[in-house]
Amino acid sequence: MTTIEAAGRAVAARNVEFRTCPFTGLKVDLAAQRLIYANAVAAVIFLAVGGLFGFLVALTRWPAVHLLPAEWFYLVLTGHGANVLLFWIIFFEIAVLYFASAVLLNSRLAAPKFAWLGFILMVVGAVMTNVAVFQGDSTVMFTSYPPMKAAWHFYLGLILFAVGALVGCAIFFATLVIAKDEGTYQGSIPLVTFGALTAAIIAVFTIAAGAIILVPTFLWSVGLISHIDPLMYKVVWWAMGHSSQQINVSAHVAIWYAIAAIVIGAQPLSEKVSRTAFFLYILFLQLASAHHLLVEPGISSEWKIFNTSYAMYLAVLGSMIHGLTVPGAIEAAQRRNGFTKGAFEWLRKAPWGNPAFSGMFLSLVMFGFIGGISGVVLGTEQINILMHNTIYVPGHFHGTVVAGTTLAFMAVTYLVVPLIFQRQIVFPGLAKIQPYLFGIGAAGISLFMMGAGTLGVPRRHWDLTLAEAPIPYEFSAGAFLMMGLNGLFATLAALGGIIYVVVVVASVFFGKKVDSTKPVWQFPVTSTAAANVGKYGSHGTVKLPGTIILVAVFFVAFMLYYYVNWKYLSAVWPLR
């Protein structure tokens, strides 16, 4: 802590320029604003590149199209993973961290020069890894399992990117210290900042795990280390690879709360419950490396069971709590706003035409029902053998990272553009349908890849017909159908992705300056009506029948799907 404070004080002398937000009355440090701008723009660029790669992958796996030749397919698939799973998401998360610290806490940002250094490291690293991939000798997939070896600058790029991200986390922590020190806010940090803090803490040990494995692998690639044990590599690599997805979960849950607050004035039902749920993430999410090791040799069942379940599913518990409290907060706010008829008037009359809200709610539902449930089932020790490395796995994580995280990040962009970039959204009609196109597309690719996986379709595979295999195997017609449907829905998602990039880029560069008297959408965060809603805290809150029905449906679906898969497992060849 002392070094962070010292870093903070070293730059205390800089001239801080603020503007005052016309909507919220918050002071915005212009240095923070520029950094949020830069990181968000970089994020969108990498999303555009990585998303295009993803579309090419889906078109190649669509049996009737089979677009790319094999060599290009594997190369583009490697690039797809790195650009969207890592670069798009982490650049955006750094922007979120700066927003949740400097802006929400009304504070100056710590050491903006170091923040720019971090940004430059991340850009250099991301470009370096892309160059390595496109030179063609680093087609090792995003996971780069040894003994398969990539070019040295593939690993070095990832390391530089990680160091840059770590600098971003340090700036965030230092800003929290400064804000506390200078008394820019009263009491505790807001829930959204608390969620961002959770993400940043997980990021620190995630990046540490990445360094522990990528540095020796880099040394191996230049010939200084003779051998990397493939099993050890996977154990440590996934402490980065899976945990980085938990950064996403913390970040996008924080964004759900933020959007619910900004768009409809929702308050957390209970600060205590929501914060405890975030805290469970910090304690238990790191065990998830085991999800990738359930059918490996040389690891005991005891280790697998304890770790794959996050110690009795305590991190899943955190997500299930948010699954109640986020819609619950929305329902409570809507009921206070007067939508009290029946169980679901609050939901029917929600602002579905506001892409920030629709994107957020679709993200919430799909993350829970598709990504969440499939993740727990996939991560069950014995059931994993039915799905490991089939295309069920990308099906699951497109449910979490695309339908969940990416859609939530897209949704919040529709607030960031007017509030931070101070630009009106151009093409509001397109923006309105964008979350639906992208969300339905993402749901489709997730479900159809999962379906294909249950029929045995392998992931990361160029040719489902196995036409060039000396001993061919014929997959069922259903498997081909599923991959075709996956291609169709990928097209829909790609369309949604293109609209997002076009709308955001056009708004940022050509949008009209925001006029605080005529905002495109209302922000109840500023209205006095929202300030007066109800008493704080969940005790004595209005009842939440709609949310109770929603979580009951979720719970039943979860139990059914879980035990159906045990039934499937019991039908395969006995093994011991």
Next chain:
Amino acid sequence: MAVTPPAQRIWWKEPVERVELVWTALAFLWGVAMFATMIIWHIVGQQNLANEAYRIQPERFMERTEAFVEKYKVGEQGDTGVPVVRPPAGSDVYMLGRLWEWWPVLELEKGQSYRLHLSSVDWQHGFSLQPVNINIQVHPGYEHVLTITPDQAGEYGIVCNEFCGIGHHTMAGKIIVVDRNTPKRGQ
């Protein structure tokens, strides 16, 4: 509001609504149930992946597999040159993954158990038995020994589902399960 500091400074002492308590308790118990299910399946279930594994030099595994093939070879798979091996029921059988084949083809007997030794001699591979859909990661340097009991006759494909370079999609193999009406006891 979630974007502003908590209105009550001492937020950790606020009372919690019953619906949140009930849901949290329910979710916790569900977690315990799922945790217990995995343990119970080790006791009553028929499908539990073996923990038996050894470190082994790839060359050594190759030698053992070649010796196994030589001993029990009964023919070749079409014109591929890949040997078809018919080991006695209940015996130790070997299969290795390499760029880009599963070697050899095994002919097993329905209802009999075999100790299957799996390893790779170069990169990582994914043993994916189809259409049963049993998927096991195969590492070079680790010999995984699992007991399998094919319970239906037929020809089963083995595709590779761990990316292993440009020939990945040509890597496939086969296990043939035959039904003999007079099953022999394992030796």
